[in-house]
Amino acid sequence: MARRRSSLAPVLWVPASLALGLLLLPLVALIVRAPWATLPSLLAQPAVAQALGLSLATAAAATSVCLLLGIPLALVLARSAAWPAVPRRLLRSLISVPLVLPPVVGGVALLLLLGRRGLIGEWLPFSIPFTPLAVVIAQVFVSMPFLVIAVEGALRASDRRIEVAAATLGATRLTVLRRITLPLVAPGIASGALLCFTRSLGEFGATITFAGSFPGTTQTLPISTYLLLQTDPDAAIALSLVLMVVSVAVLLGLRDRWVPGVLS
């Protein structure tokens, strides 16, 4: 009897399981070690709600900025085929730098640009560090590449002939963009925005370096988690749990509905 065999070599299951364990077991440990009995009282502290509220608000603002600025950048990149190879490749690599840069380095770079004595900051009539604006800027810096890469990938994969057809039928460039191009890449935009939001929510290094840490103003959930770990590990674990639940909920809840592209 002929049986269809899986194309996967069985030996691959071993490293694959190890990889899965490495990714998931730390989260299991967090759940096991969580102080479930005291969790409600730990999370009822006003400081927790404050940090969570600040994190959600700044991450949402950062995602909006990424959408506003990142989609045009992705469009420029996707249509750069006619450019000479060197500037095109250079631009594409530079955009990805924040992805691999240690976030603390990003924070230092932001200080040197926008700090009180920074290249630009020196000339500004107001000071950016230690404000919620600085938190948003740090989050945009680290999460923008996710959006640009997701949208650019979707644009490259989309069928340009539909746009051409629309143009031949008399649609203006803006109409083509609004009615054809953007709806075509909507899943890419959604997945990019999702990654932006969760990455912003977890941002720590660039934020504490550039924006500092003050309760209610710049102390986001990851920062208060880190500080609590020094004195009250139980509370820190509780906060970690909150961050994890929010992140996983965002990923799971939105993925199936909006994102058949990058994430699924």
Added chain:
Amino acid sequence: MIALAGAGLILAGCASAVAEQTPPDGAPAGAITVFAAASLGGSFATIVEAFRQDNPGVTVTVSVGGSAGLATQIVEGAPADVFAAANPATMAAVRDAGLTSGAPVAFATNRLQIAVAPGNPGAVSALDDLADPERTIALCAVEVPCGAAAAELFAAAGITPSPDTYEQDVRAVLTKVELGEVDAGVVYVTDVREAGDAVEGIEVDSDPVGYPIAALSASSNPRAAEAFVDFVLSAAGRRILGEAGFGAP
């Protein structure tokens, strides 16, 4: 080119490790890891140099960070052999977990100072100025020793400070002062001294904070760990700490 130079460096490092003389019988040997408070970074680098002269068989790695964070790491099982903390409370967390071998010993004291950028652009002259909301101020978070000490200092002076950021360790405060992002920060005398011309210090009337050191019971190399603690407590160690601005215990 860079890769070649790097490979050369690695080879050179290996060669010197191989060429290391074997210690005389009975002398401590092997490797130890010392967890030291952020404010001890500079002076412990010097102490390790001097310790190596006396104990060529021992390799010392110093891990520098906020004391409270280091204490948490030790309690969670980090493989450290010696812990030097920036206040007795942080050391107590490790001792109470039963992880110190023997009682911790005070080996130095430190005092707080206000650090300002060169030229003092914020015109800060005394502790009262740190209550001015118009000025930009960095303090250590109250969870870490320099923050706890600063909180006591302000409480004793009856001043409510108006900080713009609570940093995670004393070095982070110093960096924000050095970069000119804040008008003033509260750090240790030793940090101001180590920063050289990058910051200026303003004296404040602060109580000295004791720095305790202890060998850790989980050490896999207790002989070398004890030897290192003894060296820090010796006249030679004392001198190095004194040069860095630490007071006698």
